[in-house]
Amino acid sequence: MSHAHDNSNTSPIARAFTAARREATGLARYPGDQPDTLSAAYAIQDDAIALWPDRIAGWKLGRINAPHDARLGAGRLAGPIFSRNVWLAGQDPTTFGVIDGGFAAVEAEYVLELGETAPDRDGWTAETAAALVGRVFVGVEIAGSPFAGINAHGPAVTASDFGNNAGLILGGEIADWTSRLADLTCTMQIDGQIIGRGGAASIPGGPLDSLAFLLNLLHARGRRL
Template sequence: MSLAESTASEATVIARAFTEARRTARAVTTYPGTVPDTLEAAYRIQDEAIGLWPDRIAGWKLGRIGAPDDQRFGAGRLAGPIFSRAIWPAGTETVRFGVIDKGFAAVEAEYILELGVNAPSRDDWTATSVIPLVANAFVGVEIAGSPFAGINLHGPAVTASDFGNNAGLILGGAIMDWRRRLPDLTCQMQIDDVLVGSGGAQAIPNGPFDSLAFLLNTLHRRGRGLEAGQLISTGAATGVHSISAGSRAVADFGPDGHIACLAVKAEGIQP
């Protein structure tokens, strides 16, 4: 029996397993329940976990769903929450972030959109119609992370079920003249001084604004919305780059700055 046909209590059990593992920084060796076979089932688990997590949502991340899964799941992206205590400002110093031993961790160079107004609740947003909602754009690094090492190996529904495989966001500097420049911006990612990925806004399917439109339409169907001040991490611009404790990553956004970060062993958090 699929999770879509099972009781809501199983979604709660899975959500509790993931949130407890994140809270205590302990790995989950196998998926803690019936594997979700639809995004609706995955978001049911995610919503349960959001309710259990002791923090407020300050933004959302988008992840790409590639072929043929995009056809199977009826979506080209998946979404996950970013919590307020897991947003760190970038500066001149290297930003440290925790990775769970024997879990999953990766760094992703991203372009971040900040909402300037509460978004009206509707499901017909487009990459053009969302632009007036945006107040600012920034460079950033999404910290992808999960206590389950296989989070990306069992399809997008599994990825979505555990906060969309998000563990935080390093927020860099503002992008000047972003309305004109954003579609053509490029960036690179290095880990331990080795170039691991190059790309830019054009690597995000239909661009960052399409990511925001997708998110708004998806959240509307989930009975959620976006508020002024929330940050949207629009998708991996150079790829998803696995990282381990002790490694240093640098995202280079050219004239818009760079972000240096260091992976360290995660410790448990207080509820």
């Protein structure tokens, strides 16, 4: 579990973001110099994780589109999902809070649950990562940040504030996922109207390549999955 703490070496950006999240207060501007590399962004994120009084239940992954992917040297970004912000979908709608003046959105997701703790190493591929997966679920990511412009200043800014994550609604398990994963599709509806449609192939390499990316990233950051 990560325990809240503060010291003079902690990023003031991390302190500002975590304070704004705790107080549910919007930020009109980015609270400091914007990071322009993913290493700088993850340094801020790691400081914020250390300040946040909750344990990490999982990680979200987002795509980095061209031309940012070539400049940053990565096609994805990651952010923590904390245990108190994971809800199980039921018969009734799931309610959750958003920050007035901040950013909020929902995204359909495929959620991979590992059947074991991943060995602490690098060099993961989609094929080797697949052996770790125990179950796959549908889900909804609650994207959220105190900073309304979190997605308007490039992926490094997005990554710096928990990857623009505010929670996860965990839905039903997908049966026989190993034979179906590449062909799975889903739709997002609001009040019965379809507003988005996609699938497991929407991101190059699919969910298993995303898992391999995350395993390698966390190893480089001194973390395990």
